[in-house]
Amino acid sequence: MVGIFGDLNTQYVISTAIVSLYVSTAAVGLSTLASLPIALAIGFSDFRGKNAVTTVINTGMGFPSVVVGLVVLLFLSNAGPFGSLGLLFTPKAMIISQFVLATPVIMSVSLSAVEGVDQRIRDAAFAAGGTSRDVGLVVVKEARYGIVTAILAGYGRAISEVGSVLVVGGNIAFADGTAFTRTLTTAVTLEARQGRYEVGIALGAVLLVLVLGVNAIGSWARRRGGGT
Amino acid sequence: MPAMIQRRRFLQAAGTGAILGLAGCTGGDENQGQNGSGNGSGGGANGTQAQQGRSGIGRGGNLTLATTTSTYDTGLLDELNPMFQQAYGAKVEAISQGTGAAIETGSNGDADVILVHARDAEDEFLREYGVNRRDVMFNDFVVVGPPNDPAGVSGTQSATEAFGTIAKQQATFLSRGDDSGTNTKELSIWEEAGVQPSGQWYQETGQGMGDTLNQASQRGAYTLADRGTFLSQKSELELEIAVQGPLKDGPMILLNPYGVIPVDPAIHPNVNYQLAMAYAGFLTSPQGQSAIENYTVEGSQLFLPNALAEDPNFGQYVPQDYSAPGAGSLSRREKQYHYWAENLVPKDH
Numbered sequence: 001m002v003g004i005f006g007d008l009n010t011q012y013v014i015s016t017a018i019v020s021l022y023v024s025t026a027a028v029g030l031s032t033l034a035s036l037p038i039a040l041a042i043g044f045s046d047f048r049g050k051n052a053v054t055t056v057i058n059t060g061m062g063f064p065s066v067v068v069g070l071v072v073l074l075f076l077s078n079a080g081p082f083g084s085l086g087l088l089f090t091p092k093a094m095i096i097s098q099f100v101l102a103t104p105v106i107m108s109v110s111l112s113a114v115e116g117v118d119q120r121i122r123d124a125a126f127a128a129g130g131t132s133r134d135v136g137l138v139v140v141k142e143a144r145y146g147i148v149t150a151i152l153a154g155y156g157r158a159i160s161e162v163g164s165v166l167v168v169g170g171n172i173a174f175a176d177g178t179a180f181t182r183t184l185t186t187a188v189t190l191e192a193r194q195g196r197y198e199v200g201i202a203l204g205a206v207l208l209v210l211v212l213g214v215n216a217i218g219s220w221a222r223r224r225g226g227g228t
Numbered sequence: 229m230p231a232m233i234q235r236r237r238f239l240q241a242a243g244t245g246a247i248l249g250l251a252g253c254t255g256g257d258e259n260q261g262q263n264g265s266g267n268g269s270g271g272g273a274n275g276t277q278a279q280q281g282r283s284g285i286g287r288g289g290n291l292t293l294a295t296t297t298s299t300y301d302t303g304l305l306d307e308l309n310p311m312f313q314q315a316y317g318a319k320v321e322a323i324s325q326g327t328g329a330a331i332e333t334g335s336n337g338d339a340d341v342i343l344v345h346a347r348d349a350e351d352e353f354l355r356e357y358g359v360n361r362r363d364v365m366f367n368d369f370v371v372v373g374p375p376n377d378p379a380g381v382s383g384t385q386s387a388t389e390a391f392g393t394i395a396k397q398q399a400t401f402l403s404r405g406d407d408s409g410t411n412t413k414e415l416s417i418w419e420e421a422g423v424q425p426s427g428q429w430y431q432e433t434g435q436g437m438g439d440t441l442n443q444a445s446q447r448g449a450y451t452l453a454d455r456g457t458f459l460s461q462k463s464e465l466e467l468e469i470a471v472q473g474p475l476k477d478g479p480m481i482l483l484n485p486y487g488v489i490p491v492d493p494a495i496h497p498n499v500n501y502q503l504a505m506a507y508a509g510f511l512t513s514p515q516g517q518s519a520i521e522n523y524t525v526e527g528s529q530l531f532l533p534n535a536l537a538e539d540p541n542f543g544q545y546v547p548q549d550y551s552a553p554g555a556g557s558l559s560r561r562e563k564q565y566h567y568w569a570e571n572l573v574p575k576d577h
Contacts, residue, residue: 078337078496086498088338089292089323170323175309180321193438194301195464 012177017206020183023091024159027098028106032151034099035107040136043114044122054111060104065097069164072097076168089170091181097164102154109153113146114139145222152218159211162186184210291503293322294331294339296409297436299486300324302460302530307523312510318503326436328407334358334489337496341504343511345409345454345486357496358489360505362512365520365531366485366568368473369413372441372458373399373450375468381450382470387479388421390471395421398429400449402440405432409484414452417481441465454484456530463526474569475532483565486531488512511535534568 042053074080076088076096087093117139125138140147162185165171169181171190179187184207191200299305300322309320325333327344334342335357343364344350354361371390373381379399381390394401403425404411418425431449433440437457444451445465455473458465472478488511490504510516512535520533 078498083337084498089321170321172321172323174319174321175306175313193297193436195438195442195461 009177012173012179013203013206015177016173016179016182016184016187016203017210019091019179019181020159020185020207021210023094023165023183024098024155027095027158028102028151028155030095031099031102031106031154035103035150035154036110036140036147039107039111039114040139043111043139044132044136054108057104057108057111061108063101063104064163065101065161066163066167068100069097069167072100072164072168088168089172089181091169093168094165094181094183097168098158098161101161101164102158105157106150106154109150110143110147113143113150116146117142148218148222152215155214155218156211159183159214160185160207162189289500289503290319290321291341291500291507292339293320293341293343293507294329294333295322295324295343296327296330296345297324297438298345298410298454298457299343301436301438302456302525304456304520304523304531308511308516308519311515311519312507315510316503316506318506320507324436326404326406326408327410327412334491337491337499339491340500341488341490341507343486343488345484346412347485347487349409349412350487350489353489357492359492360508361487361489362508363534364486364488364511365517365533365535366483366572367455367531368475368478368484369410369452369482370455370458370469370473370478371450371471371482372444372453372465372467373470374445374448375466376448377468377470378448379450382468384471385479387417387471387482391417391421392423394450395423395425395430398427400429400431400447401425402444402447402449402451403430403432404437404440404451405434406436408437410437410452410454413482413484417452420481441467459528459530460525474565475573480562480565480569483569485534485565485568529574532568532572534572 042050072093073088075082076085076093077083078088087096121142122135122139125135130138162183165181165183166186166189169183169186171182171186172180173182173187174180182190184203188200188203188207191197191203293305295305301324305320305322309322313319323330323333323339327346327349330339330342330344331346331349331353333339334353337357342353342358350358350361369387371381371387373379379394379397381393384390384393403414433443435443437453438461440451441453441458441461442465443449445467448466450470455475458467458469471482473482473484474480488508490501490508491499493499493501511520514536517533517536520531521529523530
């Protein structure tokens with residue numbers, strides 16, 4: 001390891017990785033809490049304009065991350081409406097922008113998972129005397145495979161993006177080598193800027209390992225959720 | 229540390245103001261007019277909220293510094309900031325942007341202090357958003373290009389002449405194109421040279437100095453770079469200096485002075501003004517100045533400190549275009565530049 005990173009401080013790599021994990025996990029966690037009920041509600045109901053809503057959500061998957069970053073910056077800047085909260089250039093701002101980026105992905109993929117659940121299962125749960133909440137739980141359990149995939153896709157989108165966290169986070173690391181708003185991705189841009197491509201690649205490899213780890217946890221969750 | 233005690237007192241006062249403000253339901257938090265007119269409770273409440281968000285009360289607090297890529301990429305800030313943090317128990321959050329973006333961040337009150345290099349833009353910033361600018365250090369710009377020098381400008385004594393030749397030869401020239409201090413300087417040289425750069429040979433990278441140098445190196449192009457960033461990356465670049473700056477007898481137009489400017493707390497009550505002033509004071513103190521002087525990369529000194537001088541009038545803020553009566557053809561600022569170049573550059577630099 002030491003050989004690959006050259007003069008790169010291990011402490012620095014670890015703290016950058018922690019910021020990456022913390023921000024993306026918080027963003028995806030919050031996003032899942034918000035997205036799942038909405039996906040269930042849309043999946044269960046039939047209303048005029050449902051197609052339009054679905055289209056809007058699907059379009060959201062293609063939001064350019066720098067534009068999201070810019071909009072979040074305008075809101076959080078001192079000159080903006082939420083400036084007095086002092087959130088700009090903090091990890092919280094990064095969580096907000098990644099939340100915006102991950103939500104359409106999680107919502108859209110879990111919506112199709114929910115819609116894919118056989119209508120008969122819903123009817124059966126309802127017939128067995130379940131409340132709508134019980135029916136929802138049954139559907140989530142049935143659709144768990146797709147929902148876990150949705151969360152993983154959202155996580156991949158969040159942890160690998162660089163545009164918005166660079167804009168709203170500011171890529172701040174303290175002089176002692178602890179990262180504040182520096183993630184692995186923004187650290188890579190910094191290395192590339194200085195022409196230290198090998199170090200950038202090494203940091204990229206760390207990111208890849210993290211994503212691999214998260215996906216391993218995801219597939220473990222899918223298998224375990226199967227219960228058999 | 230009287231500064232810290234004062235700060236604590238101010239926060240206590242502000243906190244009391246906030247409680248009073250809440251109790252009285254003045255609703256002054258969102259009222260800009262009230263804040264501006266110095267209403268203690270409204271302004272205090274706003275200030276405290278923002279500071280709680282950004283800094284822990286009771287500790288030294290956090291200072292948000294918006295600065296240029298050149299101070300950041302050279303590693304200078306990694307040298308200076310720990311000293312400041314130790315002395316003031318504060319954390320410095322450094323955001324490296326182009327000078328234009330750094331000034332914009334300061335103008336919005338999203339940073340407490342800026343450290344930049346574009347005198348004209350700085351003067352404009354000072355008219356509205358900044359206070360108490362201090363000169364910190366300087367180095368110079370150099371025109372760099374591929375070793376085989378396709379435009380034949382190597383050794384030219386004048387930057388404008390070299391730019392003119394590059395344009396005439398249509399040799400590839402990379403512009404930062406990012407409203408940074410270096411970009412601003414580059415555009416002013418084109419203007420001085422009477423050339424409106426256009427065509428396939430003139431390309432904007434839209435990226436930082438380091439990126440642009442890398443690109444120039446890979447593609448055999450010319451570019452304008454600050455000497456600090458160039459020296460700090462020299463070992464990885466296939467580029468050579470074609471036109472020297474004033475540090476090595478080059479033209480004065482290539483001088484590159486850096487200034488530190490705290491954001492005016494009267495415009496943005498949320499900024500940590502005390503700490504910003506402490507930072508400006510630290511950079512211009514004998515300790516900060518000698519740290520700048522002693523900072524070297526691969527044996528080269530990158531920045532020359534110029535906040536301290538024996539001349540009693542030295543280091544004062546000189547507004548744009550200001551010229552003392554009878555100063556002759558040189559403006560006061562130009563005289564200052566000459567003074568720096570002549571007196572502060574070591575003979576063997």
